[in-house]
C-alpha cells in the first residue's frame with residue numbers, strides 16, 4: 001500500500017511529492033497522465049515566480065527541473081490517468097483508467113483547472129501567441145498597447161481592471177447588455193476611462209498571422225453590424241472548469257464537500273471533509289490560480305499527510 005498517492009503533476013502535485021519524500025515517506029507515487037509540469041508548461045514566459053527571473057524562459061523550461069528534484073528524493077511517477085479516488089474502510093483506492101486499482105493510506109488530489117475556451121475561430125491556433133487566459137501572467141506583454149477582454153463575469157471585469165493599469169486601452173466584449181459580475185464591480189469598471197464596454201457583441205473570429213494575434217472580428221447581435229478591432233492580444237475569461245472528476249462517485253455525487261463551482265472545500269491545512277484526503281492548487285476553493293500558491297498548497301498538504309500517517313500508528 002502506498003503511503004501517499006498524488007493525483008496530478010503540476011506545481012501543486014510536484015511540490016507535494018517533494019515535501020512528502022524529503023519528509024521521510026518511502027512509498028509515494030504521483031499519477032500524472034501527461035508529462036509533469038501542469039498548465040504553466042503552455043505559457044510562453046513566466047516572470048512572477050520569486051527567484052526565477054530569466055528573460056525568455058518558457059513555462060516548460062521553468063518546470064523542467066522540478067521533476068528532476070522530486071525524483072531525486074524518491075518520488076515515483078506513473079504516467080497514467082486516474083479515473084476515481086474512493087475511500088474504503090481506512091484507506092483509499094485509486095482507480096486508474098486501465099481499471100487497475102492501487103491502494104493508498106492517504107491521497108492528495110492536485111488535478112488543477114482548465115480555463116474554458118470560448119470556441120472561437122482562430123482561438124486554438126493563436127493560443128499562447130496573443131490569446132491568453134491569464135492577465136496576471138501575460139498582461140505585461142501588452143504594456144501601453146490596446147487589448148481585448150472577452151466575458152461578462154467577475155473574472156473578466158476584475159481582470160479588465162487589472163489590465164487597464166498596464167495597457168493603453170481595454171476593450172471588454174460581452175455578448176449581453178447586462179453583466180454577470182457583481183454590481184459593485186460593474187460600477188467600478190464603468191468609471192475607468194481606458195476601459196471600453198462593448199456589449200451585445202460577439203467575437204466572430206480572432207485574426208492573426210505567423211507572429212500572433214493582429215485583431216478580432218466583431219458582430220453586434222442587435223444590429224448585425226460587423227467590425228474589426230486591431231489588437232495584439234485578447235484575454236478570454238469565459239469561466240473555468242475545475243478538474244474534479246476523480247472525486248466523483250459513480251452516481252455523480254462527490255466523495256467530499258465541494259462548492260457550487262465544483263471547487264473542493266478545504267481548511268488552511270488543505271484538509272477536505274474526508275479524513276486522509278487532501279487537495280492542493282487550482283482545484284481548491286479561493287485558489288489564486290498562480291504557480292507560487294499551488295506550490296505552497298502542495299507543501300502544506302504533504303506536511304499534513306506526514307502528520308496524519310504518524311497519528312495513525
Ligand code: FAD
Nearest residue numbers: 008010011012033038039043082112137281282289290291
Ligand atoms: P495544473 O497546473 O492544472 O496541473 C494539474 C495536472 O494534473 C496536469 O498536469 C494534468 O495533466 C494532471 N491531471 C488532471 N487530471 C488528471 C487525472 N485524472 N489523472 C492524472 N493526471 C491528471 N501562473 C503563474 O503564477 N504565473 C504565470 O505566468 C502563469 N502563466 C500561465 C499561463 C497560462 C497559459 C496558463 C494556462 C496558466 C498560467 N498560470 C500562471 C497559472 C498556473 O499555471 C496555475 O495556477 C498552476 O499551474 C496550477 O497548478 P496545479 O498544480 O494546481 O494544477
Ligand code: NAP
Nearest residue numbers: 118119151152153154155156158175176180237238239240
Ligand atoms: P462566470 O461567472 O461563469 O462568467 C463567465 C462569463 O463569460 C459570462 O459573462 C458569460 O456570459 C461569458 N461567456 C461564457 N461562455 C462564453 C462564450 N462562449 N462566448 C462569450 N462569452 C461567454 O465565470 P467567471 O467570471 O470566471 O467567475 C466564476 C465564478 O467565480 C463566479 O461565481 C464568480 O462570481 C466567481 N468570482 C468571484 C470573484 C469575486 O468574488 N471577487 C472574482 C472572480 C470570480 P453570460 O453572462 O452571457 O452567460
